[in-house]
Amino acid sequence: MRSEESRSRRRGLDKERDLARRLWERGFASMRAPASGAKAKRFVQPDVIAAKGGSLFAFEVKARSEIPIYVEQDQVEKLAEWARRAGARPFFAIYYGGRWRFVPLERASRVGRNYRIDGESLSAALSMDELTA
Amino acid sequence: MRSEESRSRRRGLDKERDLARRLWERGFASMRAPASGAKAKRFVQPDVIAAKGGSLFAFEVKARSEIPIYVEQDQVEKLAEWARRAGARPFFAIYYGGRWRFVPLERASRVGRNYRIDGESLSAALSMDELTA
Numbered sequence: 001m002r003s004e005e006s007r008s009r010r011r012g013l014d015k016e017r018d019l020a021r022r023l024w025e026r027g028f029a030s031m032r033a034p035a036s037g038a039k040a041k042r043f044v045q046p047d048v049i050a051a052k053g054g055s056l057f058a059f060e061v062k063a064r065s066e067i068p069i070y071v072e073q074d075q076v077e078k079l080a081e082w083a084r085r086a087g088a089r090p091f092f093a094i095y096y097g098g099r100w101r102f103v104p105l106e107r108a109s110r111v112g113r114n115y116r117i118d119g120e121s122l123s124a125a126l127s128m129d130e131l132t133a
Numbered sequence: 134m135r136s137e138e139s140r141s142r143r144r145g146l147d148k149e150r151d152l153a154r155r156l157w158e159r160g161f162a163s164m165r166a167p168a169s170g171a172k173a174k175r176f177v178q179p180d181v182i183a184a185k186g187g188s189l190f191a192f193e194v195k196a197r198s199e200i201p202i203y204v205e206q207d208q209v210e211k212l213a214e215w216a217r218r219a220g221a222r223p224f225f226a227i228y229y230g231g232r233w234r235f236v237p238l239e240r241a242s243r244v245g246r247n248y249r250i251d252g253e254s255l256s257a258a259l260s261m262d263e264l265t266a
Contacts, residue, residue, distance in 0.1 A: 020176065029191075029219035031178045034167045043153065045164045049182070051189055054220035058162075086162035087187035 009035070015063040015095050016047050022100070023050040026132040044078045048093065056088035057131075059102075063095040068118040071108065076115050080105060092117060094125065101125035142168070148196040148228050149180050155233070156183040159265040177211045181226065189221035190264075192235075196228040201251040204241065209248050213238060225250060227258065234258035 016032050023030040030050040033043075046058040060079045062069050071092065083090035083105070090105040094117060103125045108115040149165050156163040163183040166176075179191040193212045195202050204225065216223035216238070223238040227250060236258045241248040 017176075024177070027218060029178075029215045029221070031164060031166055031182060031215075032176070033164055043150075043165070044157070045162075049164060051219035051221065053218075054187065054189070056184055056187070056189060056219075082162045082164075085160060085186075086184035086189075088162070088184065 012061065012063055016061050018095075019048050019059065019061060019093055019100065020050075022128065023048075023132065026128075028052045028132065044082055046079055046082055046090075049088070052132075056086055058083045058086065058088040058090045059093040060091070061093045061095070062117070065096070067096060067122065068116050069094065069096075070111070071115045071117070073113045073115065076105065076108070091126075091131075094122065096122065100128050102128075102131045145194065145196055149194050151228075152181050152192065152194060152226055152233065153183075155261065156181075156265065159261075161185045161265065177215055179212055179215055179223075182221070185265075189219055191216045191219065191221040191223045192226040193224075194226045194228070195250070198229070200229060200255065201249050202227065202229075203244070204248045204250065206246045206248065209238065209241070224259075224264075227255060229255065233261050235260075235264045 013035055020030040020032045028050040030048060032048050033045045047061040048059040050057045058079060060075060079090050092103040092105065092108060094101050094103060101122050103117055103121050107121055107124065108117050146168055153163040153165045161183040163181060165181050166178045180194040181192040183190045191212060193208060212223050225236040225241060227234050227236060234255050236250055236254050240254055240257065241250050
């Protein structure tokens with residue numbers, strides 16, 4: 001992995017694995033999507049999904065060291081469409097400040113063609129304990 | 134892709150993509166697991182999952198040109214555990230003779246430490262139309 005982009009991609013992948021593993025440890029069935037490549041991009045799928053006793057969650061994962069976080073409209077629409085079909089609850093899974101927080105998709109604010117997650121969204125977000133309670 | 138094993142793995146991957154795409158075309162949300170590598174193998178996850186309106190399906194995919202098909206007990210137990218946690222219906226998704234058929238996990242016969250899917254299991258299996266009806 002040489003470029004900055006590759007490092008960032010690998011870090012994202014590690015965080016997706018971390019999320020899937022933690023959810024499994026809490027009794028959920030979880031699954032990661034394949035790393036985004038040319039072929040994977042043609043598919044609409046979340047980064048990670050988890051389910052327990054028939055309740056299904058879909059996650060778009062963002063690991064960041066700075067806020068606010070901007071998410072492209074296209075990614076949001078794909079997550080929303082997947083969740084709508086599945087009957088799943090869509091979340092942004094944000095790894096920031098050393099922990100996971102979960103922002104329901106409908107709580108992110110629209111800014112032009114993007115969605116914005118700021119300190120206020122994060123303070124109102126669910127913790128891992130709250131999500132998996 | 135040079136070795137026989139690589140060719141077989143790539144063929145399996147193509148079929149997983151095919152299944153996910155067909156389920157999506159029929160209105161399901163679907164998702165493939167990452168290709169099995171050293172890291173992926175540590176995770177318990179099906180090859181493909183699909184969901185629609187809160188109903189969840191988990192698939193172990195087998196593309197074969199000959200029957201009977203044998204599935205290792207370890208794979209079956211992982212599929213069963215994932216489905217148990219999720220509240221999903223577990224299936225073997227069999228691509229054989231140019232089409233998909235779906236054998237509910239509990240319908241495969243146990244043979245020693247393996248599970249066996251033969252012509253009889255396939256003739257009692259669900260078609261794509263039946264599965265997605």
